[in-house]
Amino acid sequence: MTIARAGRRKGTSDSRQQILDAARSLFAEHGYQRTTVRMIAERAGVDPSLAIYFFGSKEQLFAASMPAPSEEALAAPKLLAALPRAEAARAMSHRILESVTSPEASNILGMMRAASSRPEAVAQLREVFIGRMMLPMMTELGLSRPKERAVLLAVVVTGMSFLHEILDIRQEWPDLEENAQLALLTQTIELVLTTDLE
Amino acid sequence: MTIARAGRRKGTSDSRQQILDAARSLFAEHGYQRTTVRMIAERAGVDPSLAIYFFGSKEQLFAASMPAPSEEALAAPKLLAALPRAEAARAMSHRILESVTSPEASNILGMMRAASSRPEAVAQLREVFIGRMMLPMMTELGLSRPKERAVLLAVVVTGMSFLHEILDIRQEWPDLEENAQLALLTQTIELVLTTDLE
DNA sequence: CCATTAATTGAACGAGTGTTGAATTAGAAT
DNA sequence: ATTCTAATTCAACACTCGTTCAATTAATGG
Numbered sequence: 001m002t003i004a005r006a007g008r009r010k011g012t013s014d015s016r017q018q019i020l021d022a023a024r025s026l027f028a029e030h031g032y033q034r035t036t037v038r039m040i041a042e043r044a045g046v047d048p049s050l051a052i053y054f055f056g057s058k059e060q061l062f063a064a065s066m067p068a069p070s071e072e073a074l075a076a077p078k079l080l081a082a083l084p085r086a087e088a089a090r091a092m093s094h095r096i097l098e099s100v101t102s103p104e105a106s107n108i109l110g111m112m113r114a115a116s117s118r119p120e121a122v123a124q125l126r127e128v129f130i131g132r133m134m135l136p137m138m139t140e141l142g143l144s145r146p147k148e149r150a151v152l153l154a155v156v157v158t159g160m161s162f163l164h165e166i167l168d169i170r171q172e173w174p175d176l177e178e179n180a181q182l183a184l185l186t187q188t189i190e191l192v193l194t195t196d197l198e
Numbered sequence: 199m200t201i202a203r204a205g206r207r208k209g210t211s212d213s214r215q216q217i218l219d220a221a222r223s224l225f226a227e228h229g230y231q232r233t234t235v236r237m238i239a240e241r242a243g244v245d246p247s248l249a250i251y252f253f254g255s256k257e258q259l260f261a262a263s264m265p266a267p268s269e270e271a272l273a274a275p276k277l278l279a280a281l282p283r284a285e286a287a288r289a290m291s292h293r294i295l296e297s298v299t300s301p302e303a304s305n306i307l308g309m310m311r312a313a314s315s316r317p318e319a320v321a322q323l324r325e326v327f328i329g330r331m332m333l334p335m336m337t338e339l340g341l342s343r344p345k346e347r348a349v350l351l352a353v354v355v356t357g358m359s360f361l362h363e364i365l366d367i368r369q370e371w372p373d374l375e376e377n378a379q380l381a382l383l384t385q386t387i388e389l390v391l392t393t394d395l396e
Numbered sequence: 397c398c399a400t401t402a403a404t405t406g407a408a409c410g411a412g413t414g415t416t417g418a419a420t421t422a423g424a425a426t
Numbered sequence: 427a428t429t430c431t432a433a434t435t436c437a438a439c440a441c442t443c444g445t446t447c448a449a450t451t452a453a454t455g456g
Contacts, residue, residue, distance in 0.1 A: 006435035007421025013433070031314075033231035037414060047435050052415060054433090112360075116311050117229035152382050159357025162310075163349065184350050184393060191389055195382060204405035205451025211403070235444060245405050250445060252403090 018044040019051050023065040028110025032062060032118055059120075066124055067108055069132050077140035088141065089190035096157055097185060108133075109161040130154055143193065152192050160185065216242040217249050221263040226308025230260060230316055260312075264322055265305040267330050275338035286339065287388035294355055294387070295380055306331075307359040328352055341391065350390050358383065 022043035026035045037058050041048040055061040076095065080088045099109075108129055115121035134154050138146035220241035224233045235256050239246040253259040274293065278286045306327055313319035332352050336344035 004435070005421080006419065006433095008423070008433040010422070015433075031231070033229075036412080038412090049415075049417095049436085050434060058414065113314055116314065116360075117232055148382070152386075155357035155360075156353065157357070158360045159353035159355070162314075162356045162360055163353055184346070184390070187389060187393055188350075188386060191385060192382070195385060202405070203451080204403095204449065206403040206453070208452070210453095213403075234442080236442090246443095247406085247445075247447095248404060256444065 015044065015046050015050060016054050019046060019054060019061070020065055023051075023061050024067060024111075027062060027065060027114045031114045031116075032121075035114075037061075062114075062121065063124065066111055066121070066128070069108070069128055073133055074136075077136040080137060081140040081142070085141075085193060086190065089193055090186050092137070093186040093189050096160065096189075099161075109158070112158065113162075141193070144196075149192055153189065156185070156188055156192070213242065213244050213248060214252050217244060217252060217259070218263055221249075221259050222265060222305060222309075225260060225263060225312045226305050229312045229314075230319075233312075235259075257318075260319065261322070264309060264319070264326070267306070267326055271331055272334075275334045278335060279338045279340070283339075283391060284388065287391055288384050290335070291380060291384040291387045294358065295383060307356065310356065311360075339391065342394075347390055351387065354383070354386055354390070 019040060022040045023035075026040055026043065029035075030039075037048045037051055040061070041051050044051070051061060052058075055064055080091060083091060108125075112125055112129065115125050130150055134150035134157075135146060138149045138153070143149055217238060220238045221233075224238055224241060227233075228237075235249055236246045238259070239249050242249070249259060250256075253262055278289060281289060306323075310323055310327065313323050328348055332348035332355075333344060336347045336351070341347055
């Protein structure tokens with residue numbers, strides 16, 4: 001067992017990216033405060049000071065680790081726009097339930113939780129979550145009042161994920177099956193899509 | 199300006215309650231981690247060690263400071279049950295928007311946020327929020343599948359408050375007026391109340 | 397009145413935090 | 427080759443936090 005000596009490593013290094021990945025997952029998992037620079041460094045297999053060396057501070061590392069929306073998520077609006085409206089609602093609710101249920105795909109929602117008590121981080125997240133994900137869906141679908149609809153859709157999504165991830169509704173109500181969730185979620189989304197906002 | 203000397207004060211003291219109040223508001227405002235015992239003590243006008251003396255630890259103080267649902271909230275189900283269903287939906291959405299908008303009434307939702315990264319605190323909050331507030335409403339209204347409806351209602355409420363408190367949707371979309379919010383919220387709640395869950 | 401207990405402060409401890417500086421090694425540039 | 431810069435570790439600093447301990451003052455019970 002050789003301990004790592006100081007100095008630059010041979011060849012090219014992906015330490016920077018590994019720190020970024022570790023930070024992203026840990027922030028999403030434990031929130032900002034509970035995640036320490038030392039934890040991030042350990043998961044990245046690196047010295048804590050290296051993270052600071054690369055990003056300047058924990059604060060800036062957090063900002064840099066905010067997830068950009070996946071290409072898949074950015075492509076979704078155009079795909080959905082091709083479908084008839086009822087189909088679009090069903091597809092969206094499927095996608096939402098998926099992104100809420102699957103543990104790795106919930107990066108953005110984990111980040112929302114991480115940012116929830118940090119006013120500085122909120123604007124950036126709002127831009128990503130609503131501005132780049134929800135709003136494009138609404139405009140691409142050609143709906144009236146897209147901003148309002150985007151916000152209301154975000155209400156459903158965040159509420160769903162909050163209850164799912166954080167309050168873990170499944171543990172106490174296992175008989176609330178996904179089918180029932182999906183059914184009502186679909187209707188709710190359809191409502192957001194179709195309601196005439198005077 | 200006389201500085202406070204050690205020793206018991208004359209007469210009866212409400213220090214314990216003041217610590218509890220300070221803790222409740224600060225936890226709801228800043229979350230668990232960002233709230234320090236020293237902050238609580240300062241707001242309560244008291245020495246930090248007194249808070250520990252009374253409650254044993256910050257952990258136990260947090261548990262003790264969890265808000266019980268107000269008597270008003272507990273009385274709501276019976277009041278709503280008297281109304282026709284459409285009226286009930288409107289009344290509920292009003293109540294929800296109110297509780298989400300007013301800064302002091304959002305204690306429970308602030309606590310949910312505070313507890314969000316602390317698994318130990320989650321069960322207690324779920325019991326209060328869903329079990330004692332949402333579920334009674336549904337059963338009192340005599341609806342089928344009250345558990346599912348309670349959870350779905352909670353989805354709307356938490357999502358609404360999350361966006362309002364945390365992402366502060368108003369700052370970037372000031373033109374999203376409360377009327378539009380209220381209109382769609384009412385419809386969503388009505389949907390939760392009336393949809394036939396197969 | 398005396399002993400006990402409750403309430404309160406002040407000072408300090410120990411653990412953990414983000415961050416810095418020096419030292420070391422490797423690639424890049426001249 | 428030599429110089430410069432980038433990457434890396436290690437040790438340490440300053441700070442904050444939760445908590446503890448001793449001291450002090452007031453109420454309470456016998």
